[in-house]
Amino acid sequence: MILMHFWRAMWGIVGRELLRFLKQKERFVSALVRPLIWLFVFAAGFRAALGLAITPPYETYILYEVYITPGLVGMIQLFNGMQSSLSMVYDREMGSMRILMVCPLPRWFLLISKLIAGTAVSILQVYVFLSIAWFYDIQAPLLGYLWLLPALILCGLMLGALGLLLSSFIKQLENFAGVMNFVIFPLFFMSTALYPLWKMKESSTLLHDLALYNPFSQAVELIRFALYGQFNQYAFIYTLVAFLVFMSAAIIGYNPSKGMMTRKGGK
Amino acid sequence: MKTALTIENLSFAYGKKKALDDVSFSINRGECTLLLGPNGAGKSTLFSLITRLYDSREGNINLCGFDIKKQSREALGRLGVVFQQTTLDMDLTVLQNLHYHAALHGIARKVANQRIQEELERLNMYERRKEKVRQLNGGHKRRVEIARALLHKPSLLLLDEPTVGLDVPSRKSIVEHVHQLANDNQLAVLWATHLIDEIYPDDSLLVLHQGQIKARGSIPSILKSSNTETVSDAFYQLTQGASA
Numbered sequence: 001m002i003l004m005h006f007w008r009a010m011w012g013i014v015g016r017e018l019l020r021f022l023k024q025k026e027r028f029v030s031a032l033v034r035p036l037i038w039l040f041v042f043a044a045g046f047r048a049a050l051g052l053a054i055t056p057p058y059e060t061y062i063l064y065e066v067y068i069t070p071g072l073v074g075m076i077q078l079f080n081g082m083q084s085s086l087s088m089v090y091d092r093e094m095g096s097m098r099i100l101m102v103c104p105l106p107r108w109f110l111l112i113s114k115l116i117a118g119t120a121v122s123i124l125q126v127y128v129f130l131s132i133a134w135f136y137d138i139q140a141p142l143l144g145y146l147w148l149l150p151a152l153i154l155c156g157l158m159l160g161a162l163g164l165l166l167s168s169f170i171k172q173l174e175n176f177a178g179v180m181n182f183v184i185f186p187l188f189f190m191s192t193a194l195y196p197l198w199k200m201k202e203s204s205t206l207l208h209d210l211a212l213y214n215p216f217s218q219a220v221e222l223i224r225f226a227l228y229g230q231f232n233q234y235a236f237i238y239t240l241v242a243f244l245v246f247m248s249a250a251i252i253g254y255n256p257s258k259g260m261m262t263r264k265g266g267k
Numbered sequence: 268m269k270t271a272l273t274i275e276n277l278s279f280a281y282g283k284k285k286a287l288d289d290v291s292f293s294i295n296r297g298e299c300t301l302l303l304g305p306n307g308a309g310k311s312t313l314f315s316l317i318t319r320l321y322d323s324r325e326g327n328i329n330l331c332g333f334d335i336k337k338q339s340r341e342a343l344g345r346l347g348v349v350f351q352q353t354t355l356d357m358d359l360t361v362l363q364n365l366h367y368h369a370a371l372h373g374i375a376r377k378v379a380n381q382r383i384q385e386e387l388e389r390l391n392m393y394e395r396r397k398e399k400v401r402q403l404n405g406g407h408k409r410r411v412e413i414a415r416a417l418l419h420k421p422s423l424l425l426l427d428e429p430t431v432g433l434d435v436p437s438r439k440s441i442v443e444h445v446h447q448l449a450n451d452n453q454l455a456v457l458w459a460t461h462l463i464d465e466i467y468p469d470d471s472l473l474v475l476h477q478g479q480i481k482a483r484g485s486i487p488s489i490l491k492s493s494n495t496e497t498v499s500d501a502f503y504q505l506t507q508g509a510s511a
Contacts, residue, residue: 012366015370019359104342
């Protein structure tokens, strides 16, 4: 009986998020336009400037557009994770988050359900993006698209958990915009999404080290390898551990007796 | 169990500022209690504690025999809430909003359909079930929120100034409906309001001021103890002139 309650609630939360996403057509379009501009404009422009050596998982020389595609997949999930947290800050400020928080289910379960919902939306966006990329001649092996799914689930959860953690510390929507600049851009630019690690080392060892330990880099590498039917164990473990750390911290942050609510008040 | 809500020695502070100071009271089923208090009296803090949005460290809150902290699942399952701000999803339809709430309370789809129809028909909103919430006026949104709060058949209904910003006919209709619910369904109601004209003669009153309960009981008993003739006068006296 309790399990049925959990199951129904989770589907309720996931279903609502998908419905909202499909009804907000502008959100769907803007989520696609961002990576497509990077792919069609940025990557095309830099194709000549950046030479890429053969590195795993690639078995031959590749175009810059091919290299950047897993990074853009990661970018979709990163922005989606942050956007879904942004909606939580908005919901909390506007009140609709309260309906979720006063339902008779543990907070950790509600947060995980929100996370699954956000991840489901991001996966939908990724596959639409990859379908468009396919027609632009960026084609991975067919089986790679299947292997990609578990990687997307883990990366989506990890990036969503990071967003949740951030949202638990933010009291007002205005503050969140600042954090977006201080979190999204450093995470994205100091990663392997746009340039391989060895290339960064050539220009700065510090940048190379930062990118190496950046969890977003590992998420991108997990996606990159999965898309070519390969398993990157180090990236998998790193992403999994990052997810567990972010999620645990977010659960504490949303706990009324330990986190955000305690900071708001309480004796 | 006759008692729906019991609060004992509840205190809460924001830093050093006390918002609630040793508050104790109880509400029985079928009883409609109106919570009166000027701005900053502690009404919203009290609601946040009952709904477990905040966590209390001093005192107990018991809902239908369940401790809100130790048995929060059982306790919250018996609680229906209408918040001051609209908490509906504007982009979804009335029906989608209600199904979402039913899912959060673990109600099966078939049962949910039946209850949604019942509650919406009772509030004359069934015909508008497929409309987006954004298209409804303030009074209709409130009705949907009340229907939503009742879907899981709670024992206690909390309403935090639900009629703020509504026109007179909408306010009147909501006040009547909630009082009828308390009578017909043996529902305990705790209603925070600023508006004295929302009080019915049979209601219980709870006057909160500076985090403390200044008066609690039926209207005649409060008028007698405060030696006044109207609820407005009694409220003014008990809150020492603080505006409602």
